Amino acid sequence: MDNANTQKILGFFIEESKEHLETIEQGILNLSATANDAEQVNELFRAAHSIKGGAAMLGYSCIQKTAHRLEDAFKVLREHRITIDEKLESLLLKSYDALQEFIEKLQGPFGLQDDDAEAIISQVEPTFGELQSHLASLLTPGSVIENSPKEKASIDWGTKVRDLLKQMLQLFKQEANTASRQQLQSLCYQLSQLAPHETGWQKLIKMAQTAIANPKHNYHTLAPVVIKELKLASDLIELGQNQRITPSSELQYLAAAKLPQVLVTLEPKSVANTLLQMFNQQQVSQVIQILQSAKQSYP
Known part of the structure; x- marks a missing residue:
């Protein structure tokens, strides 16, 4: 992660992940109560899902894999009525500890080294298998809870947005030229079509497109602002808090900036x-x- 354009985005991912980790930890420590509250289980699922998506966007497959395992476990809690026991709590906490260790390494002075990542994965891999088997043993006939259409749409939304943001991040790593700016604007248009009737989302996308089109702005300036704004707005839509979407002062400034005007003599x-x-x-x-x-x- 030595590309200058991604450093601020990485910092945002770390801070966001730490908030999600806190949600996951509290949910697991109070798992019996959490499992009986549909909204709290949804919060656990969304927290793991968000970390997974951010890690995938930045290319941290080890974090993505670990978050995905926790997401799968929380999905079982969402879709089935099961009896919580100490073993399940212990296995979930071990999985959580691995995810937390990844984030701690990531924000350390040397970042997340490949050797560290492989060591953590090797250590937690048996836990993943045991967790899957134990969850299966707790399932009983007739325990299925169907996701509502709204919940299914939310999962689909998050996946589509994060895939487009990942493509956008890869373009921001390239040279700033007309072709790459046009590709970025095309991705903005695809994002806009995911929620064509959401006023706040549409306004945000339009500002992002305007800022990207301005050759005055380099990608080092654009990338952290645009990616962060779109990620936050996407999360708000996923949480059903569309009314809270508000462009930041940084994005407003970038969108309002005028193209340079030059006055010259004929010499x-x-x-x-x-x-x-x-x-x-x-x-x-x-x-x-x-x-x-x-x-x-x-x-």
């Missing part, structure tokens, strides 16, 4: 000096290419 050297002061190296190269193309059209 060539003055024009060149002004362009060098106003534009970056990539933009100057583009101007040179345009001028060369224009020159070839003269008789």
Whole structure:
């Protein structure tokens, strides 16, 4: 994770994950009460689901896998009435501890090293198998609880949004040019079509598109703001809190920023000096290419 464009996004993921970990820990420590409260079980599921999605977007497969195992366990609690016992609590806590250790390593001075990740996975892998087997043993005939259409739509929504955000993040790692900006805007359009009647979501997407289209903004500036804003808004929709979607002051500023306007004299050297002061190296190269193309059209 040495790409400068992803550092702020990584920081956001760590802070968000720590909040979700707290939710998971409290839910497991009070598992008997939690299992009897549909909304609390949903919160556990969404917390694991969100960590899984963020890890997948950033390419941390070990965190994604661990969060996915917890998500699967919470899915069983959502869909079945089971009797909670100490063994289930212990197995869930061991899985939680592994996930917490990943996040702690990630925010450490050396980050999450491959050797550390492999060691944690090797240690917790037997727990995953035991957890799956024990959950199966607790299931009884007639214990199935069907997810509501709303819950199923929420799961589908989160998966689609995180897949598009992952593609967006990969584009932000590339060179900032017209082609990649157009691809980013296309992804914004696809995101907008997931909730075409949500006013707050549509306003946010439009601001993101406007900011991305402005060549004045580099990807180092755009990536952390756009990804974070869209991820937060997506989570609010998933939680049914659409009315809380509000663009941040940073995104509003990026969307409102005007394209640079240049006033120059007709003296060539003055024009060149002004362009060098106003534009970056990539933009100057583009101007040179345009001028060369224009020159070839003269008789």
